[in-house]
Amino acid sequence: MVPISWYLIWAAALFSIGLFGVLSRKNAVAILMGVELMLNAVNINLVAFWRYLDVRAIAGQAFAVMVFAVAAAEVAVGLALVISVYRRRQTVAADEIDLLKW
Amino acid sequence: MTPDQILFIVTALISTLAAVMVVSRRNMVHAALFLVLTLFGVAVAFVLLEAPFLAVVQVLVYIGAIAILMIFAVMLTRNVTDDSGDPFNKNARVGGLAALFVFSLLVVMFGGWSQFTAYPQAGDTSGSIVQLGVALTAADGYVIAFEVASMLLLGALVGAIFVVWPRQNENE
Numbered sequence: 486m487v488p489i490s491w492y493l494i495w496a497a498a499l500f501s502i503g504l505f506g507v508l509s510r511k512n513a514v515a516i517l518m519g520v521e522l523m524l525n526a527v528n529i530n531l532v533a534f535w536r537y538l539d540v541r542a543i544a545g546q547a548f549a550v551m552v553f554a555v556a557a558a559e560v561a562v563g564l565a566l567v568i569s570v571y572r573r574r575q576t577v578a579a580d581e582i583d584l585l586k587w
Numbered sequence: 588m589t590p591d592q593i594l595f596i597v598t599a600l601i602s603t604l605a606a607v608m609v610v611s612r613r614n615m616v617h618a619a620l621f622l623v624l625t626l627f628g629v630a631v632a633f634v635l636l637e638a639p640f641l642a643v644v645q646v647l648v649y650i651g652a653i654a655i656l657m658i659f660a661v662m663l664t665r666n667v668t669d670d671s672g673d674p675f676n677k678n679a680r681v682g683g684l685a686a687l688f689v690f691s692l693l694v695v696m697f698g699g700w701s702q703f704t705a706y707p708q709a710g711d712t713s714g715s716i717v718q719l720g721v722a723l724t725a726a727d728g729y730v731i732a733f734e735v736a737s738m739l740l741l742g743a744l745v746g747a748i749f750v751v752w753p754r755q756n757e758n759e
Contacts, residue, residue, distance in 0.1 A: 508682030
């Protein structure tokens with residue numbers, strides 16, 4: 486079997502790659518993809534902790550289901566905002582969406 | 588090396604490389620397809636962790652809905668300047684350093700944990716789907732969180748439709 490450290494390090498790597506995408510991509514859709522990577526890394530950790538620590542306590546899987554629901558809500562609203570901004574300003578570059586910046 | 592260790596290493600390598608491609612590809616359609624590959628790797632990890640229900644939900648919700656929604660958004664917001672020029676903003680170097688810092692911090696903190704190299708508990712996981720279903724609907728379980736999540740999803744979808752609804756004064 487695989488020790489839990491492998492899952493934790495892999496999930497940390499996925500989380501950091503997602504963080505890099507969120508911090509440094511120009512395209513707003515790419516930023517949302519980075520957020521998806523981070524949420525998936527968290528899900529791996531939740532399920533790994535459930536499997537390795539106590540299989541009778543189902544909390545890890547239950548919280549993973551919550552993360553699925555929140556991710557779906559986040560991506561629906563996020564993409565709606567991106568499409569709405571694109572209609573008005575013909576851009577999806579995050580640094581050109583600066584109407585609230587002064 | 589046991590077979591499941593080899594399977595884990597192959598899965599982790601493929602999906603980590605695909606994640607790197609997601610954040611570095613200039614072509615957004617390619618990035619979305621690599622995102623699908625990464626999400627599939629996570630689904631394989633759920634199978635290895637003996638959580639088959641979550642693996643199925645991962646394929647249905649993430650690959651079937653979220654990734655397709657991403658591809659639709661990419662196609663609806665295509666820009667002529669998208670495929671040329673720098674895909675990164677001017678903070679890319681700081682962002683890379685921050686990501687490296689977070690990664691090393693996580694590894695150091697997990698490394699200090701007493702059960703860092705623990706192996707799975709011997710236990711029967713075959714009933715975990717029933718357990719999960721009971722826990723999500725039982726009054727002493729997570730029923731309130733479950734209902735709040737469903738209301739959040741409903742509100743988010745109605746809000747998303749409202750945000751993209753075409754208006755009369757669109758191009759004023």
